[in-house]
Amino acid sequence: xxxxxxxxxxxxxxxxxxxxxxxxxxxxxxxxxxxxxxxxxxxxxxxxxxxxxxxxxxxxxxxxxxxxxxxxxxxxxxxxxxxxxxxxxxxxxxxxxxxxxxxxxxxxxxxxxxxxxxxxxxxxxxxxxxxxxxxxxxxxxxxxxxxxxxxxxxxxxxxxxxxxxxxxxxxxxxxxxxxxxxxxxxxxxxxxxxxxxxxxxxxxxxxxxxxxxxxxxxxxxxxxxxxxxxxxxxxxxxxxxxxxxxxxxxxxxxxxxxxxxxxxxxxxxxxxxxxxxxxxxxxxxxxxxxxxxxxxxxxxxxxxxxxxxxxxxxxxxxxxxxxxxxxxx
Amino acid sequence: xxxxxxxxxxxxxxxxxxxxxxxxxxxxxxxxxxxxxxxxxxxxxxxxxxxxxxxxxxxxxxxxxxxxxxxxxxxxxxxxxxxxxxxxxxxxxxxxxxxxxxxxxxxxxxxxxxxxxxxxxxxxxxxxxxxxxxxxxxxxxxxxxxxxxxxxxxxxxxxxxxxxxxxxxxxxxxxxxxxxxxxxxxxxxxxxxxxxxxxxxxxxxxxxxxxxxxxxxxxxxxxxxxxxxxxxxxxxxxxxxxxxxxxxxxxxxxxxxxxxxxxxxxxxxxxxxxxxxxxxxxxxxxxxxxxxxxxxxxxxxxxxxxxxxxxxxxxxxxxxxxxxxxxxx
DNA sequence: CTCCCCTTCCAAAACGTTTCGGATTTCGTC
DNA sequence: GACGAAATCCGAAACGTTTTGGAAGGGGAG
Numbered sequence: 001x002x003x004x005x006x007x008x009x010x011x012x013x014x015x016x017x018x019x020x021x022x023x024x025x026x027x028x029x030x031x032x033x034x035x036x037x038x039x040x041x042x043x044x045x046x047x048x049x050x051x052x053x054x055x056x057x058x059x060x061x062x063x064x065x066x067x068x069x070x071x072x073x074x075x076x077x078x079x080x081x082x083x084x085x086x087x088x089x090x091x092x093x094x095x096x097x098x099x100x101x102x103x104x105x106x107x108x109x110x111x112x113x114x115x116x117x118x119x120x121x122x123x124x125x126x127x128x129x130x131x132x133x134x135x136x137x138x139x140x141x142x143x144x145x146x147x148x149x150x151x152x153x154x155x156x157x158x159x160x161x162x163x164x165x166x167x168x169x170x171x172x173x174x175x176x177x178x179x180x181x182x183x184x185x186x187x188x189x190x191x192x193x194x195x196x197x198x199x200x201x202x203x204x205x206x207x208x209x210x211x212x213x214x215x216x217x218x219x220x221x222x223x224x225x226x227x228x229x230x231x232x233x234x235x236x237x238x239x240x241x242x243x244x245x246x247x248x249x250x251x252x253x254x255x256x257x258x259x260x261x262x263x264x265x266x267x268x269x270x271x272x273x274x275x276x277x278x279x280x281x282x283x284x285x286x287x288x289x290x291x292x293x294x295x296x297x298x299x300x301x302x303x304x305x306x307x308x309x310x311x312x313x314x315x316x317x318x319x320x321x322x323x324x325x326x327x328x329x
Numbered sequence: 330x331x332x333x334x335x336x337x338x339x340x341x342x343x344x345x346x347x348x349x350x351x352x353x354x355x356x357x358x359x360x361x362x363x364x365x366x367x368x369x370x371x372x373x374x375x376x377x378x379x380x381x382x383x384x385x386x387x388x389x390x391x392x393x394x395x396x397x398x399x400x401x402x403x404x405x406x407x408x409x410x411x412x413x414x415x416x417x418x419x420x421x422x423x424x425x426x427x428x429x430x431x432x433x434x435x436x437x438x439x440x441x442x443x444x445x446x447x448x449x450x451x452x453x454x455x456x457x458x459x460x461x462x463x464x465x466x467x468x469x470x471x472x473x474x475x476x477x478x479x480x481x482x483x484x485x486x487x488x489x490x491x492x493x494x495x496x497x498x499x500x501x502x503x504x505x506x507x508x509x510x511x512x513x514x515x516x517x518x519x520x521x522x523x524x525x526x527x528x529x530x531x532x533x534x535x536x537x538x539x540x541x542x543x544x545x546x547x548x549x550x551x552x553x554x555x556x557x558x559x560x561x562x563x564x565x566x567x568x569x570x571x572x573x574x575x576x577x578x579x580x581x582x583x584x585x586x587x588x589x590x591x592x593x594x595x596x597x598x599x600x601x602x603x604x605x606x607x608x609x610x611x612x613x614x615x616x617x618x619x620x621x622x623x624x625x626x627x628x629x630x631x632x633x634x635x636x637x638x639x640x641x642x643x644x645x646x647x648x649x650x651x652x653x654x655x656x657x658x
Numbered sequence: 659c660t661c662c663c664c665t666t667c668c669a670a671a672a673c674g675t676t677t678c679g680g681a682t683t684t685c686g687t688c
Numbered sequence: 689g690a691c692g693a694a695a696t697c698c699g700a701a702a703c704g705t706t707t708t709g710g711a712a713g714g715g716g717a718g
Contacts, residue, residue: 001695001696001697002695002696002697005696005697019417019418019419020418020674020675021356021418021419021673021674021675022361022418022419022420022675023352023355023356023361023419023673023674023675024356024673024674024675024676024703025674025675025676026352026356026675026703027350027352027353027355027356027673027674027675027676027703027704027705028674028675028676028677028702028703029675029676029703030703032351032352034396034398039384039387039388046380046381046384046385048377048380048579051375051377051380051381051383051384052375052380054380054383054399055368055375055380056375058368058399058400058401059368059399059400059401062399062400062401062411067363067396067398067399067420068397068398068399069363069396069397069398070383070387070388070391070396070397070399071387071388071391072387072388072391082391088348089348089349089350089351090348090350090351090352091351091396195579195580195582195583199583224580224583225583227583227585228583228585231585250377250524251524251553251580253524254524254528254553254554254556254557255585256556256557256560256584256585330665330666330667331665331666331667334666334667349704349705350703350704350705351705352703352704352705353673353703353704353705353706354704354705354706355673355705356672356673356674356675356703356704356705357672357673357704357705357706357707358673358705358706359673
């Protein structure tokens with residue numbers, strides 16, 4: 001087109017205040033200009049990690065000219081309905097999923113429909129799917145090694161529900177490091193990853209005859225609850241019991257003591273997820289996007305050397321939780 | 330239409346897997362089927378309260394058949410551009426705003442364009458606009474009276490930036506209650522409402538020759554920081570210094586000590602905001618939606634009677650912060 | 659049996675873009 | 689000055705709904 005005409009049109013457009021109608025251009029071009037996400041919970045029970053991710057992803061999508069359509073639904077039928085609503089109604093061009101599960105029906109569905117999607121976290125499937133994850137196993141290896149280095153010999157785990165892939169990876173890091181070091185596997189309990197369960201499960205671990213001197217928590221939220229439980233028992237986290245979390249939520253700097261944890265570089269991950277998703281929407285092959293990032297441990301004050309007069313070197317019975325562990329391992 | 334035909338069509342539609350194209354129906358009906366929100370911050374600096382609100386609102390909009398388009402932009406030019414993008418591109422049928430400011434250009438703009446919108450929080454304008462707010466003044470009256478009842482006579486305030494309407498209301502509740510009780514106005518400092526500033530400002534209050542025995546914090550995030558500052562000073566919140574927050578974030582139950590705070594009934598507020606917004610989109614008059622809800626104080630353990638051997642009854646100089654106070658009052 | 663009214667159904671227009679093909683203009687060359 | 693090719697422009701079709709007006713069909717009353 002001639003530059004002169006282009007300018008002439010642009011000027012006139014601006015004069016009469018013309019703004020293209022997004023809906024019409026979407027109809028014609030066949031693109032909805034939006035990306036969907038289904039929050040896997042009913043309203044009220046929201047997860048700060050998930051939300052933080054959304055808060056990072058949303059604006060970045062905006063810059064790429066894509067909206068973010070948010071729905072919610074409890075895992076299961078409700079959740080799948082939401083996805084069907086989004087993709088079969090052509091409401092979205094791509095989908096973002098997080099908190100992946102070992103067997104994830106969302107991945108199966110999206111793969112089958114051929115919808116571009118990107119997962120934060122991994123899942124078990126033979127087919128290629130775009131994903132980005134922090135290496136949870138390496139992370140909890142790091143954490144376990146650190147605790148062993150502090151002299152801990154009885155290291156427990158507060159894990160998330162075993163259906164979550166992240167719970168499995170993190171538990172594996174803990175378990176394998178103990179095995180390879182020849183240390184007995186400490187006690188392990190699991191539950192939905194929130195503060196309440198963190199407190200509850202820590203309470204149960206502390207009630208044991210020979211409680212662990214250190215405990216890994218699958219998420220910072222659980223660690224926050226665990227700190228509360230330790231305080232309620234009249235002890236002090238970091239001094240009497242070592243605690244390490246995972247996520248590095250903003251709150252982790254403000255617990256008492258500040259929480260040693262695994263950093264999730266939310267901003268960088270969100271940026272990369274958006275990059276992947278836009279590429280997929282433009283037709284890229286999902287198989288080329290499979291990233292597992294190396295973890296970084298943020299040392300604060302919730303862990304440290306075994307307390308003097310502690311259980312170091314003393315014999316003790318290992319408390320197992322085989323019913324849960326079986327499903328995880 | 331004949332029932333028989335209706336069924337026949339429905340059956341065939343289902344057989345061939347027909348799903349209406351949302352975009353086409355939007356073009357024809359002239360409605361975008363979405364509501365917009367602009368997060369007033371760059372990515373990375375997100376506010377758990379704002380996000381919690383979004384998490385509650387999003388799914389509820391979904392149930393009303395409306396999507397939620399999220400953008401971001403720092404308050405000022407960037408933010409206004411985002412709003413213009415949303416409304417002038419017909420991307421949204423309504424807008425949600427939160428964290429209202431005393432003079433709020435968003436309200437002015439939306440009012441002028443005649444876009445349906447609902448505000449969480451109030452602002453200063455002559456024109457009617459739909460809003461829903463918790464009564465921050467009443468809330469901090471409640472909190473201040475409670476502290477006075479505990480015997481505190483020197484009550485400080487850690488406030489948010491005075492441009493925020495909520496900061497103004499909360500400060501007014503504190504100030505007026507003290508005035509009406511005949512107590513001197515305690516020290517006050519203000520900053521962006523996050524943990525970091527809570528800690529910083531509390532540190533400054535504690536460094537005073539005669540520090541306050543109780544401090545109101547404009548938000549729970551600030552209170553979390555304040556608790557940390559108190560602990561860092563070798564004292565204990567609830568025993569040596571009383572602290573009260575505002576928001577009742579999930580974390581408030583898990584601080585040490587658990588935080589006494591003002592509850593924001595997020596779920597109920599979100600539900601009502603969505604009701605209002607859908608009504609406005611259907612043509613309702615904004616003037617009829619002006620709600621200020623009565624606050625509820627949640628008593629936990631971060632406040633209590635003045636410590637024995639404390640400052641009760643002793644004379645002291647009042648530490649003012651007139652440069653900030655002036656702008657708030 | 660015919661006429662009329664009411665129900666039911668169908669076809670066409672419209673929403674505001676993008677895309678595509680043909681028409682027109684421009685320019686260079688002979 | 690005329691021709692051809694290329695550049696530029698313009699008009700029409702299409703995206704998949706909703707809406708609307710009129711056609712077709714059915715039933716009741718005269």
